[in-house]
Amino acid sequence: MEIDPFIFRLSIFILSIFIGYYVVWSVTPSLHTPLMSVTNAISSVIIVGAIIAALAGSSKNIFSTSSIFGFIAIILAAINIFGGFLVTQRMLQMYKKKKDKKK
Amino acid sequence: MISANILAIFYLVSGILFILALRGLSSPDTSRQGNFFGIVGMIIAIVVTFLSIGNVSTSLVYVIIFLVIGGAIGAFIAFKIPMTAMPELVAGFHSLVGLAAVFVAIAAFLNPEAFNLGIVGNIKLASLIEMSIGAAVGAITFSGSIIAFLKLRGIMSGAPITFSGQHIINLILGLSIFVLIFYLCKTQSTNIFWTVVMVSFLVGVLLIIPIGGADMPVVISMLNSYSGWAAAGIGFTLENTALIITGALVGSSGAILSYIMCKAMNRSFVSVILGGFGADNSSDDKKERKDQKPVKNGNAEDAAFLMKNASSVIIVPGYGMAVAQAQHALREMVDKLKKNDIKVTYAIHPVAGRMPGHMNVLLAEANVPYDEVFELEDINNDFANSDVAFVIGANDVTNPVAKTDPKSPIFGMPVLDVEKCKSVLFVKRSLSPGYAGIDNELFYKDNTLMLFADAKKMTEDIVKNLD
Numbered sequence: 001m002e003i004d005p006f007i008f009r010l011s012i013f014i015l016s017i018f019i020g021y022y023v024v025w026s027v028t029p030s031l032h033t034p035l036m037s038v039t040n041a042i043s044s045v046i047i048v049g050a051i052i053a054a055l056a057g058s059s060k061n062i063f064s065t066s067s068i069f070g071f072i073a074i075i076l077a078a079i080n081i082f083g084g085f086l087v088t089q090r091m092l093q094m095y096k097k098k099k100d101k102k103k
Numbered sequence: 104m105i106s107a108n109i110l111a112i113f114y115l116v117s118g119i120l121f122i123l124a125l126r127g128l129s130s131p132d133t134s135r136q137g138n139f140f141g142i143v144g145m146i147i148a149i150v151v152t153f154l155s156i157g158n159v160s161t162s163l164v165y166v167i168i169f170l171v172i173g174g175a176i177g178a179f180i181a182f183k184i185p186m187t188a189m190p191e192l193v194a195g196f197h198s199l200v201g202l203a204a205v206f207v208a209i210a211a212f213l214n215p216e217a218f219n220l221g222i223v224g225n226i227k228l229a230s231l232i233e234m235s236i237g238a239a240v241g242a243i244t245f246s247g248s249i250i251a252f253l254k255l256r257g258i259m260s261g262a263p264i265t266f267s268g269q270h271i272i273n274l275i276l277g278l279s280i281f282v283l284i285f286y287l288c289k290t291q292s293t294n295i296f297w298t299v300v301m302v303s304f305l306v307g308v309l310l311i312i313p314i315g316g317a318d319m320p321v322v323i324s325m326l327n328s329y330s331g332w333a334a335a336g337i338g339f340t341l342e343n344t345a346l347i348i349t350g351a352l353v354g355s356s357g358a359i360l361s362y363i364m365c366k367a368m369n370r371s372f373v374s375v376i377l378g379g380f381g382a383d384n385s386s387d388d389k390k391e392r393k394d395q396k397p398v399k400n401g402n403a404e405d406a407a408f409l410m411k412n413a414s415s416v417i418i419v420p421g422y423g424m425a426v427a428q429a430q431h432a433l434r435e436m437v438d439k440l441k442k443n444d445i446k447v448t449y450a451i452h453p454v455a456g457r458m459p460g461h462m463n464v465l466l467a468e469a470n471v472p473y474d475e476v477f478e479l480e481d482i483n484n485d486f487a488n489s490d491v492a493f494v495i496g497a498n499d500v501t502n503p504v505a506k507t508d509p510k511s512p513i514f515g516m517p518v519l520d521v522e523k524c525k526s527v528l529f530v531k532r533s534l535s536p537g538y539a540g541i542d543n544e545l546f547y548k549d550n551t552l553m554l555f556a557d558a559k560k561m562t563e564d565i566v567k568n569l570d
Contacts, residue, residue, distance in 0.1 A: 005342070006229055006339075009338075009339060009342065009344075009347055012344060012347055012348060013335060013338075013339070013347050013348075013350075013351050014351075016118075016347065016348045016350075016351030016352055017351045017354065017355050019122055019351075019352065020125070020351055020352040020353075020354070020355035020356055021355050021359065023122060023125045023126050023352070024125060024352075024355060024356040024359045024360075025359060026126070026129045027125065027128045027129055028128070028129060028130060028131070029363075029453065029459070029460060029463075029478050030131070030451075030460055030463035030473055030476060030478070031128045031131065031134060031460060031463070032360060032363075032458075032459035032460030032463075033189055033193075033456075033458060033459065033460040033461050033463065033464045034128060034134065034138075034460070034464070035125065035128050035356065035360070035459075035460070036193050036323070036324070036327055036356075036357075036360070036458065036459065036460075037189075037192075037193060037196070038124055038125070038128070038137075038138060038141055039125070039327060039331065039352070039353040039356050039357070040193060040196045040197065040200065040327070040330070040353075041141060041145070042121045042124060042141055042144070042145065042349050042352070042353065043200050043330050043331055043334045043349055043350065043353045044145075044199075044200055044203065045117070045121075045144075045145060045148050045334070045345050045346055045349050046200065046203050046204055046207060046334050046337055046346060047148075047149060047170075047203070048114075048148055048149065048152040048341070048343060048345065048346065049207035049210075049211070049218075049337055049340075049341045049343070049346070050203060050206070050207050050210075051149070051152050051153070051156075051166055052152065052156070052217060052218060052341070053206075053207060053210035053211065053214065053217060053218075054162065054165070054166050054169070054210075055156050055162050055163065055166060055217075056210075056214050056216075056217030062161060062162045062165060064214070065213055066209070066210040066211075066213035066214035066217070067162070067210070067214070069206040069207070069209045069210040069213070070206070070207070070210045071165065071166070071169050072206055073202075073203040073206035073207050073210070074166060074169045074170055074173060075169050075172055075173040075176075076173065076199045076200075076202055076203040076206070077173065077199070077200070077203045078169070078170045078171075078172070078173025078174045078176075078177060079173045079174075079176045079177040079180070079196075079199055080177060080196050080199045080200055080203070081145055081173075081174070081177065082173070082174040082175075082176075082177030082178045082181065083176075083177030083178065083180045083181045083192075083196060084177070084181075084196060085138060085141060085142050085145070085181075086177070086178055086181035086182065087180075087181040087184060087189075087192065088138050088141075089135070089138055090181060090182070091186070091189075091464050091467070092131070092134045092135050092138060093135070094464070094467040094468050094470075095131040095134070095467045095473045096467070096470065096472055096473065097131075097472055097473065097474055098472035098474050098475060
């Protein structure tokens with residue numbers, strides 16, 4: 001008997017939920033806002049689906065209905081990727097430790 | 104062109120890099136490195152996707168153009184956005200993830216050959232279920248986030264919008280999505296697919312409009328979670344490991360944050376979803392109390408005097424501080440106090456902003472070192488040993504009623520034990536109640552001095568008086 005590949009994907013999914021659970025609990029509360037912006041950025045990896053959809057049009061018909069949806073999704077995801085990572089970077093840059101400069 | 108197996112391994116690598124990105128956030132020291140891992144993971148995922156497509160056609164040029172357009176818009180927003188507006192920004196970004204998920208699902212439905220999912224009219228059953236779930240959750244995320252964005256931005260009133268039969272309608276619509284997906288699988292009808300998407304948009308709107316402004320931290324976290332599940336749904340459709348891993352990470356991350364926020368407000372998740380919190384103000388009771396109880400009224404000079412003679416001061420900032428843009432003035436005040444060898448720390452309640460961790464970012468922006476900022480459970484015992492608590496822009500999170508009055512709507516909510524300080528300075532514009540719509544007992548305590556003014560102006564005046 002062969003195992004359906006879906007079961008493998010489901011296993012990855014469930015295990016990742018567990019990883020997420022433990023990793024996120026270890027995130028310090030002071031970084032919860034950057035956590036949200038970075039999760040936003042990484043979930044935009046959905047762009048890979050958008051790229052496949054956009055490139056699916058034939059060379060004669062680059063903008064078929066389905067590839068147009070792909071192209072729009074690329075813009076949306078790209079806004080998120082750049083915006084998400086950069087705003088996270090900007091926030092993290094601000095977190096500084098106390099400088100013990102005793103005068 | 105690289106083989107499907109190699110491709111899958113690269114997607115796994117980027118999935119792992121995303122895990123490391125979140126892991127880095129366990130401390131501010133490692134967080135920047137974590138963000139870097141995230142960026143590398145994303146670059147790998149995008150590059151290998153390009154490489155996996157064999158015949159490079161002219162459409163590749165367009166893909167890159169669109170990528171650059173989106174990237175430029177994103178970068179522009181990221182640099183321009185003020186830190187006070189982070190909640191709106193995150194809500195807006197969630198809506199984009201949701202919509203992107205919907206569009207990818209639509210593209211996959213219209214052109215399943217491109218994704219190896221079968222042919223139009225005969226899409227593999229499992230893929231059809233996965234893509235319709237991905238589209239439905241994505242659509243709910245999109246429209247829900249738009250409503251959250253409008254509420255946070257103040258374009259739409261933060262007050263809960265409720266009508267009779269609301270929950271029944273939501274339930275019927277929610278169930279109808281499942282029924283529609285069932286028929287979609289039977290008929291493969293394009294119209295049913297569009298109906299699923301449309302009904303889901305409607306559900307997203309109806310789900311968020313009854314939720315009031317005070318519950319926004321929960322809503323944003325919840326939508327964060329939804330955007331993850333939507334991505335995972337699409338990940339299953341595309342058989343893409345990176346997307347499945349990321350979706351699961353983001354989904355559980357948002358769920359945990361929602362849980363933390365609910366706990367910090369002592370609200371059950373279900374009651375937040377059902378909404379209507381802060382809608383009914385039984386205001387008669389409040390007015391009476393205001394007339395009866397006297398408050399002690401102070402000015403900047405009194406406040407400066409009290410703080411100068413203290414040996415330890417705890418600052419309790421809230422969202423009001425951010426609204427008044429008082430964080431920089433506050434930091435100036437703290438610098439002066441520190442020069443006089445007064446110990447100053449900051450106490451942050453988990454819901455002290457409009458989203459999880461918002462207040463920490465605002466303080467970090469004002470150059471407050473993160474090791475002077477403490478979470479509720481770490482600092483709550485220190486109030487009893489401190490001389491002055493300086494409450495600026497916070498309200499409900501300091502209300503002792505949460506500990507004493509079982510009838511109060513906020514009873515059981517963890518609060519900062521501000522009243523245990525020798526003296527409390529409370530900066531506020533008026534005696535009006537906070538978001539929860541209840542009166543704060545702290546105003547009438549003997550050791551509380553009310554400073555009625557705009558937070559920024561008051562802080563600046565105190566700074567002048569400290570000289």
